[in-house]
Amino acid sequence: MHFTTxxxxxxxxxxxxxxxxxxxxxxxxxxxxxxxxxFRIDQAVDSWQAFRVDLPATECTLFYRFEPGFPVTQDGxxxxxxxxxxxxxxxxxxxxxxxxxxxxxxxVINTFQCRDPLTVRFEIASDxxxxxxxxxxxxxxxxxxxxxx
Numbered sequence: 306m307h308f309t310t311x312x313x314x315x316x317x318x319x320x321x322x323x324x325x326x327x328x329x330x331x332x333x334x335x336x337x338x339x340x341x342x343x344f345r346i347d348q349a350v351d352s353w354q355a356f357r358v359d360l361p362a363t364e365c366t367l368f369y370r371f372e373p374g375f376p377v378t379q380d381g382x383x384x385x386x387x388x389x390x391x392x393x394x395x396x397x398x399x400x401x402x403x404x405x406x407x408x409x410x411x412x413v414i415n416t417f418q419c420r421d422p423l424t425v426r427f428e429i430a431s432d433x434x435x436x437x438x439x440x441x442x443x444x445x446x447x448x449x450x451x452x453x454x
Contacts, residue, residue: 332363332453334451335359335453336449337356337357338443338447339354340354340355341354343441344427344438345438346429346437348435348436348437352426353390353424353426354448356422356424356425357421359454360420362452363419365418365423365450366415366417366452367448367450368412368449369402369414370412371406371446371447372407373408373409374407375407376441377440378439379436379437380435382429382430382431382433382436383437384429385401385427385438386398386400386429386430387401387402388426388427388428389425390425401430402414404438427448
């Protein structure tokens, strides 16, 4: 009887300790804006952006966010390709998006393995139709990279 009571108490104690040990650690989220906030792309001009990341960091998420009425000039073909510059697949398209939501919410473009710097190139997606996108990003509007560390 005493042995059974002892075993049950030991198991209850061990499971409580294990549950505490398995709780995820809280991580700080860092969000950085475009290194060059004057975003301008067209058929002849791409935007190269090297986001700084404090390593070690977990996955990096690239997203855009704009408030209603924020001035973004788009003309013609305005779909944007994101190309990897210095990762595992330099030159590969790692995301395609259009700036079509002005609701203050983050709209995910893609998630990447973090590295420092995380350099991407933004370009007009169409090779056949002319187009352009331009805006001056600020702390609340633009293209951002967020990561946990």
